[in-house]
Amino acid sequence: MEHIVIIGNGISGVTAARHIRKLSNKKITIVSSETDYFFSRTALMYVYMGHMKFEHTQPYEKWFWKKNKIDLKKGYVKSIESKNKLLHFSNGETLSYDKLIIATGSKPNKFGWPGQDLDGVMGMYHKQDLENLEKYAPNNKVCKRGVIVGGGLIGIELAEMLSSRDIPVTFLVRESSFWNGVLPEGESAMINRHIKNHHIDLRLGANLKEIKADENGKAKSVVIAETGEEIACDVVGLTAGVSPNIDFIKGSKIETGRGVKVNRYLETNITDIYAIGDCAEQYESIDQRRPIEAVWYTGRMMGETVARTICGNRIPYNPGHWFNSAKFFDIEYQTYGWVFSKPRENEAHFHWIHKDDTKCITVCYDTNTNKFLGINTFGIRMRHEVFNTWLNEERDVDFVMKNLSKANFDPEFFKHYETDIFNAFKNNLITT
Amino acid sequence: MATIQRNMSLTGDVSDHLNPLQKTGTIIGFGGLVILMYSLFGDIEDKALWLTIALIALAGGILLFSKGLYNDKLKGIKNHGVWFKSISSRGFWGWLAGITLTGFYVILYFYEGLLGANPDGNTGLIALFDPLSKFLSGNPASQWFVYGTLYTVAILAFGIKFIWKYKHNRYEQLRTISVMFFQTAFAFIIPELMARLNSDSFSLPYNDLKNMWPLNYYAFDGWRVDQFINAGNIGLAFLIFGILSVFVISPFLTYKYGKRWYCSWVCGCGGLAETAGDSFRQLSDKSMFAWKVERWVIHSVLAFSVVMTTAVISTYLGYDSEKYWLTKDIFLISVAVFLGLLFAVIWYFKKEELKKDARYGAIGYLVIVLALIGIHYFSGTQNNKVFIFESGDLRSFYGFLIGSIFSGVIGTGFYPLLGNRVWCRMGCPMAGILGLQQRLFSKFRITTNGGQCISCGNCSTYCEMGIDVRSYAQKGENIVRASCVGCGICSAVCPRGVLKLENGPQKGRINPTEVLLGNDVDLMDLVNKS
Ligand SMILES: Cc1cc2nc3c(=O)[nH]c(=O)nc-3n(C[C@H](O)[C@H](O)[C@H](O)COP(=O)(O)OP(=O)(O)OC[C@H]3O[C@@H](n4cnc5c(N)ncnc54)[C@H](O)[C@@H]3O)c2cc1C
Ligand code: SF4
Numbered sequence: 006m007e008h009i010v011i012i013g014n015g016i017s018g019v020t021a022a023r024h025i026r027k028l029s030n031k032k033i034t035i036v037s038s039e040t041d042y043f044f045s046r047t048a049l050m051y052v053y054m055g056h057m058k059f060e061h062t063q064p065y066e067k068w069f070w071k072k073n074k075i076d077l078k079k080g081y082v083k084s085i086e087s088k089n090k091l092l093h094f095s096n097g098e099t100l101s102y103d104k105l106i107i108a109t110g111s112k113p114n115k116f117g118w119p120g121q122d123l124d125g126v127m128g129m130y131h132k133q134d135l136e137n138l139e140k141y142a143p144n145n146k147v148c149k150r151g152v153i154v155g156g157g158l159i160g161i162e163l164a165e166m167l168s169s170r171d172i173p174v175t176f177l178v179r180e181s182s183f184w185n186g187v188l189p190e191g192e193s194a195m196i197n198r199h200i201k202n203h204h205i206d207l208r209l210g211a212n213l214k215e216i217k218a219d220e221n222g223k224a225k226s227v228v229i230a231e232t233g234e235e236i237a238c239d240v241v242g243l244t245a246g247v248s249p250n251i252d253f254i255k256g257s258k259i260e261t262g263r264g265v266k267v268n269r270y271l272e273t274n275i276t277d278i279y280a281i282g283d284c285a286e287q288y289e290s291i292d293q294r295r296p297i298e299a300v301w302y303t304g305r306m307m308g309e310t311v312a313r314t315i316c317g318n319r320i321p322y323n324p325g326h327w328f329n330s331a332k333f334f335d336i337e338y339q340t341y342g343w344v345f346s347k348p349r350e351n352e353a354h355f356h357w358i359h360k361d362d363t364k365c366i367t368v369c370y371d372t373n374t375n376k377f378l379g380i381n382t383f384g385i386r387m388r389h390e391v392f393n394t395w396l397n398e399e400r401d402v403d404f405v406m407k408n409l410s411k412a413n414f415d416p417e418f419f420k421h422y423e424t425d426i427f428n429a430f431k432n433n434l435i436t437t
Numbered sequence: 438m439a440t441i442q443r444n445m446s447l448t449g450d451v452s453d454h455l456n457p458l459q460k461t462g463t464i465i466g467f468g469g470l471v472i473l474m475y476s477l478f479g480d481i482e483d484k485a486l487w488l489t490i491a492l493i494a495l496a497g498g499i500l501l502f503s504k505g506l507y508n509d510k511l512k513g514i515k516n517h518g519v520w521f522k523s524i525s526s527r528g529f530w531g532w533l534a535g536i537t538l539t540g541f542y543v544i545l546y547f548y549e550g551l552l553g554a555n556p557d558g559n560t561g562l563i564a565l566f567d568p569l570s571k572f573l574s575g576n577p578a579s580q581w582f583v584y585g586t587l588y589t590v591a592i593l594a595f596g597i598k599f600i601w602k603y604k605h606n607r608y609e610q611l612r613t614i615s616v617m618f619f620q621t622a623f624a625f626i627i628p629e630l631m632a633r634l635n636s637d638s639f640s641l642p643y644n645d646l647k648n649m650w651p652l653n654y655y656a657f658d659g660w661r662v663d664q665f666i667n668a669g670n671i672g673l674a675f676l677i678f679g680i681l682s683v684f685v686i687s688p689f690l691t692y693k694y695g696k697r698w699y700c701s702w703v704c705g706c707g708g709l710a711e712t713a714g715d716s717f718r719q720l721s722d723k724s725m726f727a728w729k730v731e732r733w734v735i736h737s738v739l740a741f742s743v744v745m746t747t748a749v750i751s752t753y754l755g756y757d758s759e760k761y762w763l764t765k766d767i768f769l770i771s772v773a774v775f776l777g778l779l780f781a782v783i784w785y786f787k788k789e790e791l792k793k794d795a796r797y798g799a800i801g802y803l804v805i806v807l808a809l810i811g812i813h814y815f816s817g818t819q820n821n822k823v824f825i826f827e828s829g830d831l832r833s834f835y836g837f838l839i840g841s842i843f844s845g846v847i848g849t850g851f852y853p854l855l856g857n858r859v860w861c862r863m864g865c866p867m868a869g870i871l872g873l874q875q876r877l878f879s880k881f882r883i884t885t886n887g888g889q890c891i892s893c894g895n896c897s898t899y900c901e902m903g904i905d906v907r908s909y910a911q912k913g914e915n916i917v918r919a920s921c922v923g924c925g926i927c928s929a930v931c932p933r934g935v936l937k938l939e940n941g942p943q944k945g946r947i948n949p950t951e952v953l954l955g956n957d958v959d960l961m962d963l964v965n966k967s
């Protein structure tokens with residue numbers, strides 16, 4: 006029986022395993038050094054905030070793995086010997102495979118800041134980071150202040166986490182406005198205000214210079230590069246993005262760039278070795294996507310796809326329309342299609358914001374053809390399926406604005422804003 | 438990691454984190470309880486005054502506490518620290534609350550004398566409630582009046598707390614206002630006022646219109662039916678309404694809106710669970726095993742209640758035959774025919790929607806129920822025996838086991854240990870019927886928003902019915918489950934806007950998918966269609 010080994014029990018690896026099981030009888034082993042069972046990384050914050058226990062983040066009960074004959078092995082893969090199809094573990098064990106899927110995910114970026122490896126300094130990616138945070142920031146008596154470096158999706162989650170335990174937070178964001186490399190100005194500005202409403206000390210345009218240690222080698226303060234200001238703190242969260250977790254592959258024959266290089270079939274340069282999820286890097290980016298897409302959905306879609314290739318139906322990874330979602334404290338965010346932070350050539354944005362400052366949308370369209378290109382929505386839930394259809398049908402922006410209520414996905418009895426939005430849209434057209 | 442103790446106090450985190458308003462609220466609320474406790478032993482002079490003070494203190498305490506908890510918070514989900522607080526995570530206070538509540542129910546159901554129920558006039562706690570009872574119905578209080586009053590106060594005060602908590606969610610607010618209204622008006626005030634109409638020549642049984650069979654297992658008991666019939670047109674109207682509710686009104690509403698119209702908008706048990714029990718919803722068991730147990734237990738209770746009610750009705754039809762136009766034989770035959778037909782129709786149209794074990798179960802139950810009815814039919818009219826039991830015994834056994842122990846002692850007493858809907862999930866025959874209707878022919882479903890789920894688990898954790906919502910959502914499948922009471926909390930707590938409760942066409946209601954929306958269009962079509 007063919008033995009499929011998957012390194013990494015995150016969403017990519019587990020999705021691949023599930024689909025291979027559905028399609029075949031192959032022997033499957035999932036290896037991970039992080040946890041015994043698959044858990045949802047995206048839910049780590051809820052454990053610290055007390056919304057859930059760690060068990061609740063595990064989507065499958067223990068019997069699931071046995072029933073589906075998916076073997077789980079805990080261990081850290083030190084190296085891959087592709088010639089003999091052998092994995093070497095850090096404890097000296099080995100494991101042979103017929104086909105290998107690398108799904109090792111990401112690790113937090115560290116940019117060589119002085120003090121970045123001190124006690125009390127951590128990323129927020131692995132379960133171990135969570136345990137570390139629990140140790141250094143159990144409450145606001147032990148942790149008088151937390152400083153977060155890097156204004157992205159994980160940074161703002163960490164800010165929410167700490168403030169849920171009434172720990173004062175200073176949030177250092179390099180950009181002039183929160184996540185404005187991705188979000189258009191109006192949205193980014195609204196989120197700035199929302200962050201401040203949650204009593205976070207938000208510092209825009211602020212870079213970290215160094216982290217200072219106390220006599221025990223634990224972080225005691227950070228220094229801001231621009232102003233030289235020193236801020237006393239007990240915990241420093243490094244959330245300036247992630248990069249593929251592939252150091253252990255570097256010595257092997259597998260081609261790597263920032264991530265493990267793969268073609269459209271998710272195959273690496275070595276036969277029978279595939280890479281999926283956060284750690285995979287496309288030779289050429291697909292559509293307007295980045296070559297490395299460190300998001301949950303991509304990992305899942307790659308897992309769905311690679312399983313078919315491995316089970317004999319070789320098909321390319323061919324993702325549909327871009328979509329994503331996040332939550333900024335109390336404000337939910339969804340996006341469908343492409344809305345860039347600034348309209349590109351021949352593009353225009355229409356922006357609407359509600360006066361309560363917690364809801365807004367931005368619609369992007371082509372100024373020549375009027376084609377609808379994408380939407381960002383904050384504080385209003387919208388239907389994935391509807392936008393997917395409209396994007397497939399290449400609807401124009403007037404159609405989308407007129408039919409926006411069909412896409413509404415808010416719970417029943419919620420107030421609707423489509424008329425407001427539509428009127429604003431019409432007025433906007435008249436004035437410009 | 439689950440056992441983080443963030444302060445030194447033995448009882449966990451709670452006391453440490455109460456702000457002044459919450460502390461004041463707690464003290465005032467407990468003050469109200471102390472007055473009630475005192476009345477058990479000491480004699481209170483000015484009952485009306487002290488009862489008013491006690492009830493206001495209880496409600497006011499809860500309201501102050503909630504104000505302290507939510508007032509200065511921005512709109513949003515308020516679940517910080519749920520699993521750290523000892524009351525909501527089966528810690529010390531959780532167990533204490535569970536034991537106290539259970540004790541209260543045991544006394545209420547079996548030792549009402551301790552509360553002051555006395556053949557020669559009320560004393561103690563029950564006497565304290567006399568003024569209010571006399572004001573409403575003109576009669577002295579009973580332990581059930583005391584219970585009903587406290588129950589209503591709890592739904593009202595905790596209902597306001599809930600509305601506060603969900604200040605961003607109109608669905609949650611409206612359905613809470615609805616249960617508050619139905620409890621206060623239909624379960625509490627109207628029946629009490631109606632009792633005023635009773636005289637020597639005219640008397641209606643205590644009647645909560647919304648409390649229908651089989652939740653109200655004594656709905657068709659002989660004495661009640663007699664009273665209704667004797668009360669002339671009004672009584673008859675009530676009786677007919679009771680029958681229509683079971684066979685016409687409730688299936689229709691369930692078809693249109695799902696069982697939530699009852700369980701989350703009207704029902705008193707649901708009302709208490711959603712308001713006073715809200716802090717315990719995360720304690721329900723989500724395992725596959727619990728789901729299996731649930732299906733067997735709830736459907737057994739349903740079968741039991743059908744048999745018991747049939748037996749009780751056929752018995753009084755039997756020995757009082759000249760009083761009713763329906764005879765025992767015709768009644769039994771019609772029940773058998775009705776059940777048989779119902780079963781045949783479901784089997785014919787909806788077989789695919791029942792899981793394998795559900796099909797076996799359904800056949801099993803049908804056989805048992807029909808056999809029992811058959812035996813009874815042939816057992817003749819000379820004795821009251823149903824099968825081997827006296828129908829009266831069957832009825833009291835049901836009342837004891839299901840009516841008291843299950844719905845009261847376990848159902849509510851165990852809120853802090855097993856979650857707030859154990860009764861609704863495992864024991865309520867009404868939920869059983871509505872659940873079958875919902876699963877088989879309703880427009881209601883919880884729609885999953887394409888591929889947006891991140892498998893975080895908030896929805897499953899906070900589903901009070903122990904439904905593993907995530908297991909559907911992460912597959913892009915809609916949730917169509919018999920037990921779902923449509924509380925809407927899964928949708929509210931989802932951080933990615935994945936879930937929406939809605940009523941829509943039957944087509945595409947159940948939508949198993951393998952490859953999720955967002956992936957290659959051709960691949961999705963290929964896989965999901967085949
Ligand atoms: C806090 C947080 C919030 C997030 N929120 C969102 C969100 O809302 N939406 C979204 O789309 N994305 C989100 N993401 C990103 C998303 O979680 C990732 O894209 C996704 O988890 C990647 O999955 P993966 O399977 O590729 O890798 P991972 O989940 O990282 O799994 C890889 C596993 O492999 C193990 N491993 C690595 N190397 C080895 C080795 N040599 N030997 C053995 N085991 C090894 C790792 O320990 C890890 O367990 C979030 C991420 C974080 C950290
Ligand atoms: S599935 Fe959702 S709506 Fe249904 S009972 Fe559970 S939490 Fe409530």
Ligand code: SF4
Nearest residue numbers: 890891893894896931
């Ligand atoms: S809460 Fe939402 S995102 Fe999380 S598992 Fe449930 S449906 Fe998915």
